Amino acid sequence: MKSMGVTLWAESLKVRKSIVFWLSMVFFVFISFMMGLFMLIQQHPEISQKLGLIGTKASMLRFGEPSWKNYFTLLLQGIGAIGLIGFGFITSWMFGREYSENTLKDIIALPVSRSSIVISKLLVAALWSILLAGIFVIFSTIFGYLSGISGWSGEVFSQFLYKCTLATLLTILLCTTTSFFASMSGGVLLPIGIIIITLMMANFSGLLGLGPYFPWAIPELVCSPPGTEDIQVGIASYIILFSTSILGLFGTLAWWRFADQK
DSSP states (O other): HHHHHHHHHHHHHHHHHHHHHHHHHHHHHHHHHHHHHHHHHHHHHGHHHHHHHHEEEEEOOOSSSSBBBHHHHHHHHHHHHHHHHHHHHHHHHHHHHHHEEEEEEEHHHHSSOHHHHHHHHHHHHHHHHHHHHHHHHHHHHHOOOOOOOOOOOOHHHHHHHHHHHHHHHHHHHHHHHHHHHHHHHHHHHHHHHHHHHHHHHHHHHHTTTOOOGGGHHHHHHHHHHHHHHGOOOHHHHHHHHHHHHHHHHHHOOOOOOOOOOO
């Protein structure tokens, strides 16, 4: 237990001292700003002419009337993809940096359990991801309010918050596979490449109707509007996702414990 406390403190300290931590928060605030900007352009199409390409892209994004309900729908669609990429990058960076910065040999030489190191990294990555999701929700809501969206509803917001929380937690669970590939490859390139591939496969599986059975598509499906794909997500989907997460966790633990770390 003492070993876990030490490694958890050490990993959290490394994150707080890293510029990546602060840049990730700035990035999620920027994404929130872009979401609010899209809604502003929906209400004032003449703005798109002054914003050039960004305004044109935003004006092409039609998802109904510029109301809070439709805005939250847009945010839910965004958190699925942004979470998969953002949370995955965080996890791959936390594990891959030990190889790229040649600090792995120093870590495994410490009188602490390697399992404690892995669990601490995953816990810190999860807390970091939850923080970014909270930033996304808070600032997206603020920017939505500043854009002048009408039709606020506490019930609609609570439904959005529930789905956003569920999608965030499910996406975090899948990050154990990213930690495995980052550890196995000894860097961040392979896991990031796999994240991109799984994102494309998630979209493709949805077109084929196989989304509820593809782990990386499930978080996005639970964010779908009522009456669409989310009705297909059942107990089997969650079993598949949890099983994938457990395999990634034990794979990472086994790699750190038994692989020849050089």
